Amino acid sequence: MTGSSAGDRSAHLRRTTVTEDLQAELDALSAELGVTGVAAGIWHEGRESYAFTGVTSVTNPLPVDERTLFQFGSTGKTFTATAIMLLVQDGRVDLHAPVRTYVPEFKTKQPDVAEQVTVLQLLNHTAGWDGDFFADTGNGDDALANYVARMVELDQVTPLGATVSYNNASLALAGRVIERVTGSTFEQAMRDLVLDPLGLADTLSFPGQIMTRRFAVGHTRADDGTVTVNEPWALPRAVTAAGGMSATAADQLAWARFHLSGGTALDGSRVLSEELVRLMQQPTADMRGSALGDAVGISWLLREVDGVQLVGHGGTTNGQYSDFTMVPARDFAVLSMTNSGPNGSELNTRLTRWALEHHLGVRETDPQPLVLGDDALTVYAGRYETVASIAEVTVEAGQLVVTSWAKAAMTAALGDKAEEKRRMPLTLVAGERDPFVISEGPGKGMRGYFARDDAGRLLGMHFGGRLASRVGAAQVPA
Incomplete structure (x- = not known):
């Protein structure tokens, strides 16, 4: 043609x-x-x-x-x-x-x-x-x-x-x-x-x-x-x-x-x-x-x-x-x-x-989930950021939960709807590099992993295809 x-x-x-x-x-x-x-x-x-x-x-x-x-x-x-x-x-x-x-x-x-x-x-x-x-x-x-x-x-x-x-x-x-x-x-x-x-x-x-x-x-x-x-x-x-x-x-x-x-x-x-x-x-x-x-x-x-x-x-x-x-x-x-x-x-x-x-x-x-206690899960809790977004990982009733939303710069580009927060259960699965999968909701099936340095310290979270740096404790806004 x-x-x-x-x-x-x-x-x-x-x-x-x-x-x-x-x-x-x-x-x-x-x-x-x-x-x-x-x-x-x-x-x-x-x-x-x-x-x-x-x-x-x-x-x-x-x-x-x-x-x-x-x-x-x-x-x-x-x-x-x-x-x-x-x-x-x-x-x-x-x-x-x-x-x-x-x-x-x-x-x-x-x-x-x-x-x-x-x-x-x-x-x-x-x-x-x-x-x-x-x-x-x-x-x-x-x-x-x-x-x-x-x-x-x-x-x-x-x-x-x-x-x-x-x-x-x-x-x-x-x-x-x-x-x-x-x-x-x-x-x-x-x-x-x-x-x-x-x-x-x-x-x-x-x-x-x-x-x-x-x-x-x-x-x-x-x-x-x-x-x-x-x-x-x-x-x-x-x-x-x-x-x-x-x-x-x-x-x-x-x-x-x-x-x-x-x-x-x-x-x-x-x-x-x-x-x-x-x-x-x-x-x-x-x-x-x-x-x-x-x-x-x-x-x-x-x-x-x-x-x-x-x-x-x-x-x-x-x-x-x-x-x-x-x-x-x-x-x-x-x-x-x-x-x-x-x-x-x-x-x-x-x-x-x-x-x-x-x-x-x-x-x-779907990958097989790992069953871990709250103490083991708490290691992954925290705030993770990219230039455009924030992801907060918390432990709730024996389950990791990620809450994500866009920063102001992304909101300006994509409109007010971009700032809406999304809560998704995050399940750790067997494998190298602390892999996880979103187990329910619109992101179901999306995979990622937690990134560590050579000494094993948690540095970030590979979420949505982006490496988000860990910047501190979780502080999910209302």
């Missing part, structure tokens, strides 16, 4: 096939969890399947259908990484070269980090600085350049290359690498390098484009069942490379098919070499025990379930949650995009598990 028009793409969308088994599962999960709207898709045995349910907005409702654009959040990091790989293919970028080769003005709080950090370390979350930086530097074409200039403010949490800790700022900087190498804005470079060659006419960045289409808005569902619309709708332009795009389910499934096929567009034309596509899906950094999986490839998050390698990357924006999982060895992909939090995240997890078992016989099992 290289060079296809929006009209051609819309004609393709009208041919999407809604399948009864996927639709029935999606309807059941949506009703149980009270999710506002969902679009889902599966690629299996050469066939596309789709299901849609709910509405785009509770205040201005339209049925979610094959035309609906959802924010897919951090799955966009794989688009940014693929654009980098296309520049690698052309000999214009070297993954192992210092970032300053392409962005010579880049500075960090620790000067030697700016001198040494490589392009690959941006793409596998090992740069080590505070990653959840969502500064709004305006809507002009200099937004990303101004954002990168402000990265000198970020603290270095771990040594360069030492630990995987999820890093939005690093992917924004990768977007700036693309701008400097191509001489275009990030959005135009993405259109030229990736979206147009793949015929992804329904994958968009600018709110001004998206608002002319049918699109989903984010929601938050309170404990009493009340559903409210989240504002603001869009993330700042400067973090588009980290996760600011929107798409239809069909465009997302086309993205999966591109990576499953080894780099060819839907029309069969070669866009990226199979060697580089497969390289993206190979481990570059270990993160066993993390919520993100077992390892990071080149932006892709990798994990093994039931003896099968999964390659994926979901996303979260303001009230919109997505999941995107591929099984390259089985030519299989499943995606789910919801506009409801926090319950949309649980729907995504459960739908993906269902799809893997229903279609492939791949079953994900």
Whole structure:
């Protein structure tokens, strides 16, 4: 579909096939969890399947259908990484070269980090600085350049290359690498390098484009069942490379098919070499025990379930949650995009598990819990912080409980709903590095671990894919 028009793409969308088994599962999960709207898709045995349910907005409702654009959040990091790989293919970028080769003005709080950090370390979350930086530097074409200039403010949490800790700022900087190498804005470079060659006419960045289409808005569902619309709708332009795009389910499934096929567009034309596509899906950094999986490839998050390698990357924006999982060895992909939090995240997890078992016989099992007394559990209690969030771990009736909420900077970027506190039971499980799993609620199944130094002292908590530093005793606010 290289060079296809929006009209051609819309004609393709009208041919999407809604399948009864996927639709029935999606309807059941949506009703149980009270999710506002969902679009889902599966690629299996050469066939596309789709299901849609709910509405785009509770205040201005339209049925979610094959035309609906959802924010897919951090799955966009794989688009940014693929654009980098296309520049690698052309000999214009070297993954192992210092970032300053392409962005010579880049500075960090620790000067030697700016001198040494490589392009690959941006793409596998090992740069080590505070990653959840969502500064709004305006809507002009200099937004990303101004954002990168402000990265000198970020603290270095771990040594360069030492630990995987999820890093939005690093992917924004990768977007700036693309701008400097191509001489275009990030959005135009993405259109030229990736979206147009793949015929992804329904994958968009600018709110001004998206608002002319049918699109989903984010929601938050309170404990009493009340559903409210989240504002603001869009993330700042400067973090588009980290996760600011929107798409239809069909465009997302086309993205999966591109990576499953080894780099060819839907029309069969070669866009990226199979060697580089497969390289993206190979481990570059270990993160066993993390919520993100077992390892990071080149932006892709990798994990093994039931003896099968999964390659994926979901996303979260303001009230919109997505999941995107591929099984390259089985030519299989499943995606789910919801506009409801926090319950949309649980729907995504459960739908993906269902799809893997229903279609492939791949079953994900929960880890066995450790039963410890209060004295042993108290060791883990305390306050853990990142640049964007706080997590308080307490011991309550023989159970660890984590209460998390966003700091003011994150709230400013994601809206008032971001500051709502979430309480989740945390269960320790057998394994190295003090691993745990969230055992109930919207985060059920999310894994993490407590980090220690060489002497065994507790230093932090790897929670939500980020390394949060331990800063003192728990002081959960009312």
